[in-house]
Amino acid sequence: MNTRYSPQEIDRVAAEWAARRCSGLTPAEALELSRWLEADPRHVGAYAKAEAVLAQLDRIGAAGRDMLQAAQPSSLNGSAFRRRALLTGSVAAGLLVTAGGAVWLKQVLGEESYSTRIGETKEIVLSDGSMVTLNTDSKIVAHYSETRRQIQLLQGEALFDVAKNKKRPFIVTAGDTQVRAVGTSFTVKLLPQQPVQVLVREGVVEIKRPQVPQAPPVRLAANTLALAPPEAPISTAPVPVMQVSRDLAWREGRIAFDNETLANAAREFERYSDIQIRVAPELGNQTITGLFVSNDPVGFAKAAAISLNLRVEVANREVRLSRVETVTDR
Amino acid sequence: MEIDFQEKARWLARHILPYEPMLRSRLRRMFVYGMEVDDIIQEMYARIVSQPSLETIKYPRQYAIQTATAIIIDHMRRSRVISIHTAGDLDQLEISAPDASPEQQLEFRDEIAEVARSLALLPERTRDVLIMRRIEGLSQQETAGKLGISVKTVEKHMALGVAALMAEFGRGGKSNPHPSKPKRTDEHEYKILPSGD
Numbered sequence: 001m002n003t004r005y006s007p008q009e010i011d012r013v014a015a016e017w018a019a020r021r022c023s024g025l026t027p028a029e030a031l032e033l034s035r036w037l038e039a040d041p042r043h044v045g046a047y048a049k050a051e052a053v054l055a056q057l058d059r060i061g062a063a064g065r066d067m068l069q070a071a072q073p074s075s076l077n078g079s080a081f082r083r084r085a086l087l088t089g090s091v092a093a094g095l096l097v098t099a100g101g102a103v104w105l106k107q108v109l110g111e112e113s114y115s116t117r118i119g120e121t122k123e124i125v126l127s128d129g130s131m132v133t134l135n136t137d138s139k140i141v142a143h144y145s146e147t148r149r150q151i152q153l154l155q156g157e158a159l160f161d162v163a164k165n166k167k168r169p170f171i172v173t174a175g176d177t178q179v180r181a182v183g184t185s186f187t188v189k190l191l192p193q194q195p196v197q198v199l200v201r202e203g204v205v206e207i208k209r210p211q212v213p214q215a216p217p218v219r220l221a222a223n224t225l226a227l228a229p230p231e232a233p234i235s236t237a238p239v240p241v242m243q244v245s246r247d248l249a250w251r252e253g254r255i256a257f258d259n260e261t262l263a264n265a266a267r268e269f270e271r272y273s274d275i276q277i278r279v280a281p282e283l284g285n286q287t288i289t290g291l292f293v294s295n296d297p298v299g300f301a302k303a304a305a306i307s308l309n310l311r312v313e314v315a316n317r318e319v320r321l322s323r324v325e326t327v328t329d330r
Numbered sequence: 331m332e333i334d335f336q337e338k339a340r341w342l343a344r345h346i347l348p349y350e351p352m353l354r355s356r357l358r359r360m361f362v363y364g365m366e367v368d369d370i371i372q373e374m375y376a377r378i379v380s381q382p383s384l385e386t387i388k389y390p391r392q393y394a395i396q397t398a399t400a401i402i403i404d405h406m407r408r409s410r411v412i413s414i415h416t417a418g419d420l421d422q423l424e425i426s427a428p429d430a431s432p433e434q435q436l437e438f439r440d441e442i443a444e445v446a447r448s449l450a451l452l453p454e455r456t457r458d459v460l461i462m463r464r465i466e467g468l469s470q471q472e473t474a475g476k477l478g479i480s481v482k483t484v485e486k487h488m489a490l491g492v493a494a495l496m497a498e499f500g501r502g503g504k505s506n507p508h509p510s511k512p513k514r515t516d517e518h519e520y521k522i523l524p525s526g527d
Binding site: 006007008010011012014015016018019020022023037041042043044045046047048049050051052053054055056057058059060061063123125127128 | 333335336338339340342343344346347351355366368369371372373374375376377378379380438441442443444445447460463464465466467470481485486488489490491492493495496497499500
């Protein structure tokens with residue numbers, strides 16, 4: 001094997017080439033670039049992405065100019081100087097709005113909303129780098145400002161992995177309950193007819209209910225569950241670490257097996273969907289280990305088939321696993 | 331191999347770059363023995379950009395997923411080592427492909443937000459250079475003049491900025507607040523395929 005450069009090193013070299021290309025390549029440099037590209041297909045991929053990054057900036061520059069012109073056709077047309085001032089100021093500050101323009105950018109950046117359908121889970125990276133995992137039938141809206149990151153959980157359940165930023169606390173509101181974090185990981189659940197539930201996995205969060213005077217703020221440490229029933233104080237209870245992590249594996253839509261028999265694994269999958277896995281009786285004691293997607297029994301069966309060299313048949317709402325004599329390539 | 335990168339870059343920026351975080355997040359959940367997500371992504375771009383015509387690709391997101399899947403399958407065949415996770419997840423990777431119709435294109439405002447967010451994370455001078463050169467469309471000399479730096483320094487910031495954005499655009503966030511990644515060391519998570527005949 002050749003010396004393998006890391007993907008990051010290759011990206012860095014590709015970025016240098018893209019920057020040089022922008023300045024204009026001499027024939028000698030152009031030759032050097034094509035040699036570098038021919039040396040490894042990964043160079044081609046990295047360079048393609050570097051050029052795509054530049055093209056993306058160009059697209060946005062062009063769109064921003066169009067949007068500004070559409071908004072104020074008469075005053076802005078031909079006013080290259082003003083346009084430039086607007087764009088530099090606003091984009092550079094990330095979120096700031098400068099004199100009279102670039103509102104489009106502010107609007108674009110001000111709010112993010114996400115939802116899942118029944119049976120769906122979704123992993124979302126928010127614009128500050130925080131990650132939200134939405135469970136089934138859930139909805140959140142994120143409002144970001146310079147001083148705070150506010151998330152409203154409108155329904156359902158979400159796991160928040162908060163990017164640390166002391167200057168911008170991360171506040172999740174669910175019903176009348178506010179959960180405040182700086183950098184931590186926790187879930188909030190808002191289901192009909194149930195108290196708001198907060199489970200802390202890492203760090204510390206503070207729970208407040210501004211409109212419920214009889215419920216003073218509570219600080220929650222890791223591996224603690226809090227319940228906030230209406231019109232009553234918040235109650236908390238420690239939760240064993242193992243249970244927390246199992247709970248979160250489930251939230252990622254996973255099932256973990258450690259040397260589990262096929263028969264038991266098949267039974268476990270039935271809890272998560274209406275597709276049945278039928279294992280031929282003589283195979284029931286074969287074991288399997290791994291992490292699987294809970295709502296994908298067919299994927300599990302196929303994996304088991306590859307791993308244990310079995311035959312898999314997918315029928316309507318049923319998957320059958322049985323012995324096979326020869327390996328067939330697909 | 332002659333590839334017109336600049337011509338294809340616009341298409342990639344529009345149709346592939348915005349889906350890279352989605353693809354990465356799915357790939358991260360898989361365990362491809364001996365292959366990092368970064369390797370797969372680089373190879374995916376290489377394969378796509380090497381296509382003679384990109385305009386004929388009707389469903390780019392689906393195409394990207396299929397390309398990544400093909401790369402993983404090729405790799406599994408070459409190495410003859412299979413992770414049961416990988417095999418199980420290969421389907422998962424493809425599962426949402428059919429709904430990748432053109433009208434479900436990521437909204438452009440989301441793309442702008444992503445770019446603005448990424449730019450905001452850059453060092454100030456580097457950010458100024460990228461904005462002036464690409465978003466405002468100033469020349470190298472104009473940029474150098476406005477910032478009072480040399481043309482060579484402009485190029486240097488350009489390279490730094492592009493490298494940083496390459497990392498940002500794909501990862502959708504610098505920090506990795508990913509909940510506990512399952513370990514990939516467990517011996518029996520992998521199985522050597524019987525040598526095929």
